Amino acid sequence: MSGDSERHSGRGDAGEDDLVRNRDVWLVVPCFNEGTVIEDVLSAARATFPNIVAVDDGSADESAAAIHRAGAHLVRHPVNLGQGAAIQTGIEYARAQPGARYFVTFDADGQHQVKDVLAMLERLRSEPVDIVVGTRFGRPRGAGDQVPLIKRIVLRTVVLLSPRTRRLGLTDAHNGLRVFNRRVAEDLNLRMNGMSHASEFVELMDAHGWRVAEQPVDILYTEYSMSKGQSLLNGINILSDGLVGKRLPR
Numbered sequence: 001m002s003g004d005s006e007r008h009s010g011r012g013d014a015g016e017d018d019l020v021r022n023r024d025v026w027l028v029v030p031c032f033n034e035g036t037v038i039e040d041v042l043s044a045a046r047a048t049f050p051n052i053v054a055v056d057d058g059s060a061d062e063s064a065a066a067i068h069r070a071g072a073h074l075v076r077h078p079v080n081l082g083q084g085a086a087i088q089t090g091i092e093y094a095r096a097q098p099g100a101r102y103f104v105t106f107d108a109d110g111q112h113q114v115k116d117v118l119a120m121l122e123r124l125r126s127e128p129v130d131i132v133v134g135t136r137f138g139r140p141r142g143a144g145d146q147v148p149l150i151k152r153i154v155l156r157t158v159v160l161l162s163p164r165t166r167r168l169g170l171t172d173a174h175n176g177l178r179v180f181n182r183r184v185a186e187d188l189n190l191r192m193n194g195m196s197h198a199s200e201f202v203e204l205m206d207a208h209g210w211r212v213a214e215q216p217v218d219i220l221y222t223e224y225s226m227s228k229g230q231s232l233l234n235g236i237n238i239l240s241d242g243l244v245g246k247r248l249p250r
Contacts, residue, residue: 002115003082007134014060018047018048018220019048019049019050019217021231022048022050022051022121022126023051023099023177023207023214024099024100024101024102025049025051025101025102025103025104026049026051026052026053026094026095026097026100026102026103026104026238027045027051027053027106027117028044028052028053028055028087028090028091028093028094028103028104028105028106029041029045029054029055029064029068029072029090029106029107029108030050030054030055030057030083030087030090030105030107030108030225031054031055031056031057031059031086032056032057032058032059032080032083032086032087032108033059033060033061033063034059034061034063034066034109035059035061035062035063035065035066035110036162036224037109037110037224038054038063038066038067038070038108039067039069039070040110041068041108041110042054042066042067042070042072043070043071045112045114046070046072046108047114048114048117048118049104049114049117051072051073051094051097051100052072052106052185053072053074053075053090053094053123054067054072054073054074054075054076054090054094054108055075055077055086055087055089055090055093056074056076056077057077057080057081057082057083057086058078058080058081059080060079060175064076065080073093075089075090075093076248077089078249081193082193082194082195082197083194083195083197084190084193084194084195084196084197084200085193085195086132086190086238087105087190087197088188088189088190088197090105090179091103091185091188094185095182095185095186099180100179100185101175101180101181101182102121102124102125102179102181102182102244103181103182103184103185104117104120104121104178105176105177105178105210106139106177107150107177108174109138109224110224111176111216111219111221112134112176112177112217112219112220113218113220113221115220116134116215116217117177117179118123118216119215120132120133120134120177120179120215121179123213124179124180127213128211129211129212130180130181130183130184130210130211130212131178131179131180131181131184131205131210131211131212132178132180132212132213132214132215133170133172133173133175133177133178133212133213133214133215134172134175134176134177134178134181134214134215134216134217135170135171135172135175135214135216135217136166136171136172136175136217137171144212145163150211162174163249164203164206166210167206168205168206169212169214170202170212170214172213172214173198173199173201173202174195174198174199175219176198176218177217178201180210183210184208184210186214187204187208187210188193188204188248190204198240
């Protein structure tokens with residue numbers, strides 16, 4: 001994917017130890033019309049991770065300016081191509097940077113948390129795995145569980161209908177929080193531009209024999225993030241797109 005790249009050098013206060021330890025990590029943040037929240041999301045993440053590339057996927061709002069103010073690397077799609085395309089563009093940009101060893105896909109709407117990324121990175125650094133995928137179902141459901149019922153139904157249905165997902169031992173294949181190593185980044189070639197890229201990601205895990213693990217994570221569902229969430233219909237569209245994707249030659 002091609003795009004114009006910009007970089008703003010400003011940075012807020014940060015823990016020097018975290019910044020040094022994580023200088024081989026790149027966060028990839030796909031963004032479409034997230035101008036009201038993305039500056040805060042990126043600024044908070046940059047306190048721990050100095051290297052972030054946000055892909056403005058043809059936004060019609062002030063997302064690009066907000067990304068610039070937050071001090072992240074900015075790559076822009078001139079038109080909206082979809083989250084899968086934005087992630088692929090971001091990974092291609094990040095893996096071209098000197099010293100990049102670990103890569104994170106991180107949502108722009110504030111649902112993902114830095115503490116979960118750190119836990120997943122620790123596993124990636126210390127265990128024989130290539131990719132760690134976040135799961136909302138990795139521990140007993142508690143009173144404070146924020147996963148809406150309709151979303152639980154969609155996510156569980158996707159797993160039930162995907163033998164590949166079950167074979168890999170995944171319980172939440174459509175969680176957008178993933179941490180992976182250079183091997184995965186080099187082989188990653190997402191062709192499904194929209195939300196169905198998550199199913200394609202699982203297909204690639206299986207096809208390439210990447211060593212996969214899951215990590216329980218806490219997703220923050222706010223009124224804002226829920227307004228941009230996926231409905232049951234979108235879940236069905238994901239499954240349909242995934243079936244179409246299987247017919248595309250690699």
